[in-house]
Amino acid sequence: MAGPGDDEDDLLDELFGVTWLDGPSWGFARRPAPYPPPRAVPAAPRRTRRPAPYPPRRRPPSEPALLAARYEQEKALHRRRVAALKAEIAQLRREAGKAGRDAARWREKAEAWRREAVRLARARDRTVVRRAVRRVRALAFPQDR
Numbered sequence: 419m420a421g422p423g424d425d426e427d428d429l430l431d432e433l434f435g436v437t438w439l440d441g442p443s444w445g446f447a448r449r450p451a452p453y454p455p456p457r458a459v460p461a462a463p464r465r466t467r468r469p470a471p472y473p474p475r476r477r478p479p480s481e482p483a484l485l486a487a488r489y490e491q492e493k494a495l496h497r498r499r500v501a502a503l504k505a506e507i508a509q510l511r512r513e514a515g516k517a518g519r520d521a522a523r524w525r526e527k528a529e530a531w532r533r534e535a536v537r538l539a540r541a542r543d544r545t546v547v548r549r550a551v552r553r554v555r556a557l558a559f560p561q562d563r
Contacts, residue, residue, distance in 0.1 A: 479487075
């Protein structure tokens with residue numbers, strides 16, 4: 419951009435419109451504009467459609483109407499809660515029925531285990547008694563061996 423012999427300060431001035439200042443206030447300073455900036459030509463006013471008239475204002479609801487609306491909301495809320503509680507009760511009843519069936523099954527198993535334990539205890543007692551009898555016989559009648 420700068421040719422041979424061109425001063426860099428002049429180049430800055432031509433490119434950016436700034437001048438380098440030396441001395442107590444050093445840095446770049448803008449030069450004043452040689453002529454005022456062009457004025458914007460006012461545009462012709464745009465023709466717009468008229469805005470639609472505002473809708474008629476509704477009167478605020480009366481206090482009884484507000485109370486009735488609030489009552490309906492609360493009634494709907496309570497209906498939902500009642501339906502949820504009914505569903506929960508039905509679920510709990512199903513689970514309780516299942517638990518009842520399970521408890522009966524567990525009772526049957528417990529009774530079977532008890533019977534098995536009694537049978538095993540009697541068998542063990544028999545073997546203990548038989549063993550004791552054999553020992554006593556062996557002590558009493560050593561020649562029968």
